[in-house]
Amino acid sequence: MATLKDVARLAGVSVKTVSNVVNGYSFVKPDNRRRVEEALEATGYRPNLGARNLRRGRTGSIALVLPELSIPYFAELAGLVIAAAQEHEWNVLIEQTFGTLSGERSALASLGPHLVDAAILSPEALHVDDFQLSVPSVLLGEHAVDVPISRVGIDNVAAARVAVRHLISLGRKRIAAIGAHPQRGTAALRLEGYRSALEEAGLPFLDELVVTALNYHRADGAAAMKSLLDLRNPPDAVFCFNDLLAIGAMRAATERFVRVPADLAVVGFDNNEESVYSSPSLTSVAPDKGAIARAAVDLLHRQTSSPALEHVETPFSLLVRESTVAR
């Protein structure tokens, strides 16, 4: 690999001049600029990012800490974060925590100014006192933990309310919720939205219709749905706190010959691509993932120069499909 020095020698100038050209510094004598550009071309010079970053005191990377790439929501988000980070010449290091406390702790511990310039975090189990961050960070989604860290996400209460209102508008009376969770902040907010929608419609909030899910995988949704169908008086609709739970719930309903949406209307959350092609297709709350990714990365970029605490609220919409309204 050609180095700056090689290029300088070939062009008959100093490394400084080459560096100036490479970095787009304006004041270079036209004649020198031309010679340097030719030498650059001839050598096929590519800057050594490692050296540049060392010198500049940055790492050139940001961390994206998430539960698991095999969860479609995070996979889609990761793709968008990578694209957004490219704009700022950042590489994205993905760390998977598998949603466990120990996984999240060790991910946070590994973070540091020596490794990444900043971090995007999507924690599920962390406690308040775990947040001893050594780099500018942003939290995805809202959380119960009240820590002074910037956040990006949608209004979960409002989104859940929209979802449940939709079910109510369909004439459903016994609307269940799957995904309550003792620790997760977003779960608490979605439950809050669910409760308030019922309330404004004069429907009772029934404990038996709220199912806790310790994980948000398809299997958890199926298990939760089974328990709801075992009720002496099963629900006629269910609001699932993410699409995977909803997919699992629909699967369980189908196995019991419960028809969706005729007997049971289902709404999910996240709008995974998978939900468009499921049978029936799934009505879902669709956060603007692109907006989330861009907001998070841009916010970090700002914070690396001037620290500040920001909360960005991104838009969402409800996409109505066959799981609530038959074609």
Added chain:
Amino acid sequence: MATLKDVARLAGVSVKTVSNVVNGYSFVKPDNRRRVEEALEATGYRPNLGARNLRRGRTGSIALVLPELSIPYFAELAGLVIAAAQEHEWNVLIEQTFGTLSGERSALASLGPHLVDAAILSPEALHVDDFQLSVPSVLLGEHAVDVPISRVGIDNVAAARVAVRHLISLGRKRIAAIGAHPQRGTAALRLEGYRSALEEAGLPFLDELVVTALNYHRADGAAAMKSLLDLRNPPDAVFCFNDLLAIGAMRAATERFVRVPADLAVVGFDNNEESVYSSPSLTSVAPDKGAIARAAVDLLHRQTSSPALEHVETPFSLLVRESTVAR
């Protein structure tokens, strides 16, 4: 951040000694070792990987070039590659090409010794002469292009044959294939397996039953299935070259009131998690993704020290589910 020098000063030794301790060099006077370890602890020293890599002439990263993270197969694979790379202290830089020739070319062009130590490639459109790789690389899957680059993947011909044999064993006579592709090497191999399974069973290979798919998304599978159902004599089974195509195909069948598996048996390829919970669940060829990820990373690790050309064949299995055998 504490540097080696800080630690050395605190411990009252030279940086060399500290470096020796940090890197696990054996011959350090016990007394010095203890002092250094205390200083390490006291300062919370963490090596600056950027500096270390610069000095060692490596980047500490490998590239994973794939079409798109929102495709479940690649998302799952990426998670596994990240885990495998950690064993060798490698970070994984994910580059998305979106399956386009230009995307793949620019990804390859950006690769280089200054950026990554090695690369795992999953190209779809590249031509032979595009493969001017400047770092040790491994190709995922088999390809038509005959280039001297190491490969890791399953035996696609055999896998396709197993899938189609399964359909034949069910008594299906008009077995279609979705996913033929003029360029993709893996598509050619799967088609070859399909053809040979028909042949050994004495079934005719019919052009009208082979549908080309330029992309392998759910929508492409749905479109292909529709065209097959429009045939005067539609198929009674279909082998899809990946699970997304199969999910789309099942969706299209359902929309036309074609029952799966009664009227139409469906087999996919990749064994996405999604396929376990679809209705009906999808029979699929399951490559051992963990084995692929590990083999690819280990192979690269070997190649960074001693270049060699290797082809690793990883195992697969056929997981039979409801799309071919009703419960």
Added chain:
DNA sequence: GTGAAAGCGCTAACAG
């Protein structure tokens, strides 16, 4: 066994 010092490739004062 350990210290001094060079240097990986780059940027940025600082001169000139």
Added chain:
DNA sequence: CTGTTAGCGCTTTCAC
């Protein structure tokens, strides 16, 4: 406008 030079934090000869 451009050359010289120091040094980012680390590893690694080379002496001692």
